[in-house]
Amino acid sequence: MTDARAVSPPDAPPPSAVLSVVLGLGRVLGPALAAVALRVRRARGKEDPARWREKLGRTALPRPDGALIWVHAVSVGESLSVLPLLQALTARGDLHVLLTCTTVTAMDLMQGRVPDRVILQYLPVDVPGPVERFLAHWRPDVAVMVESEFWPRLIHSTHRRGIPLILANARMSDRSAARWARMRGVAAAILGRFAALVATDGAMAERLVALGADPARVRVTGTLKRGAARLPVDAAERARLGAALAGRPVWLAASTHPGEEAAVLAAHRALCAERPEAMLILAPRHPPRGDEVAGLVAAAGLEQSRRSQGEAPGGQVYLADTLGEMGLWFDLCPVSFIGGSLVQGIGGHNAYEPALHGSAILHGPHVGNFADLYARLDGAGAARVVGDAAALAHAVAALSGDPAARAGLTAAAEAVLAAEADGVAETAGLILGLLPVATPTRSC
Incomplete structure (x- = not known):
């Protein structure tokens, strides 16, 4: 050291x-500016x-x-x-x-x-x-x-x-x-x-x-994130939602940003054309955007239910517009697309979390925040890059129907994490x- x-x-x-x-x-x-800002935020x-x-x-x-x-x-x-x-x-x-x-x-x-x-x-x-x-x-x-x-x-x-x-x-x-x-x-x-x-x-x-x-x-x-444990998961809620989603191909779009949800929803529409029972759990990076994202889901012609309103998973999209539950979504979804990576300027988000939860990782090309990590994951066959809605739909469909391919990705991700410096x-x-x-x- x-x-x-x-x-x-x-x-x-x-x-x-x-x-x-x-x-x-x-x-x-x-x-004066701080006083005004605090007053507005309190209101x-x-x-x-x-x-x-x-x-x-x-x-x-x-x-x-x-x-x-x-x-x-x-x-x-x-x-x-x-x-x-x-x-x-x-x-x-x-x-x-x-x-x-x-x-x-x-x-x-x-x-x-x-x-x-x-x-x-x-x-x-x-x-x-x-x-x-x-x-x-x-x-x-x-x-x-x-x-x-x-x-x-x-x-x-x-x-x-x-x-x-x-x-x-x-x-x-x-x-x-x-x-x-x-x-x-x-x-x-x-x-x-x-x-x-x-x-x-x-x-x-x-x-x-x-x-x-x-x-x-x-x-x-x-x-420091290499040393982090799995995200917290409510075991009872995991069992309840797991039972509600049983038999459905489920995938997650995690930490999405404006400009990405349209691509994610287009990908899910394409997936539903082949597998009508497919379910997307859509978790925007900033849950206060819930109403905005719900509008995008409706405009895409997809039926939805919302976590923030206490609704059970139903329709084709479950909008996970709450905080502190990402571990639950990673546990429930065999395939996860990590947002902040399809649009320029964000730089991608943490890939350690889905890897620790055993969810196969998909991501876009813009991952400058974690460039070295994603390069190692991609090089080891532990993650896949998708550049647009069509590629995302294809990757989700392929992995959803191929448990062996998913297992290969998650095993490779575990090996990469084991070799990471803490x-x-x-x-x-x-x-x-x-x-x-x-x-x-x-x-x-």
Whole structure:
């Protein structure tokens, strides 16, 4: 494993006039804009009515004594991915972890799942008052941003206080990378404040360096998601839905985005022309799009039922417009198409999840977020690429009718996963190596 203590906090980052302007505008305009945004979100039910003040840097909880590592994971996917890392960090019994997230759904999902000595809080909005209150109260010894959380004020203020920053499980969509490339000076100034940038693979490492990261501080460790367990599944619900779907060829379109559902539904119509009993479970990446996607299903002339409305699977499409149930859908579906890959700009989604659940993997050509992983899966015959609706329909029909072919794909995927580097241990080592040597360890 890499010698974690060889990593040290960077000195002064590269200057950026644009970043200075951004921080200045945030100081002047940020408080009013943040207040309005929080008010609107609360009115729309997108903020926790009991805890929204945490986003202003206000909390009722005391800081525990001893070492405190702050980990930020913005939403559901990132929060689930850090659970193995939290286990590794808290295995050292003399420290606590502060886990922040941004969304209510992530907070709800993490309640009861985090290990002991992990404190859950909402991330403050990225304006001076909330950020300074948050940092002054919690005084973390190390700060860990997960995947692509680049909040200028938060990172600037954390670095200014001398708190070492780590970017863990670094990931950036094609669209985000293109946007940051147009602001390379700002990107370099932000990335220059990190003591270590932990990339999942070589392609991501090259992307970080191209944006101005110091190559000496970029590490390739493998993904945190490799260490993740299977997604949670309600066994009783799996049995109930499995009985309702028995005898029907079922396939899943997981984490779809605008522009993809039309292709998925066209593929399913073609499949139903040959096998009228076929069922598509359609799980959009963002469940609040449920009404929009339901309209697309109706326009495609397909009968549907909706999970969010408590309906049992019926018709030709079951719209899975709920959160936290993807493990259930992977368990129920022998074949899964992983979305975010048929349209440009998204970069694909995590293929570890369907592989862990034994579902055969189909994906589109645009998988820049996980390019190395998909290349290994495709090369090993563990996944298949589909470029359009016709190819998707053909692949689903072929695999649905050929259990041996599905078994071949899933066995190959298991072999690829077994050979994957697990980034948890090395990432944890880098984080622990940045703790002050003489950190007090008084019990709280």
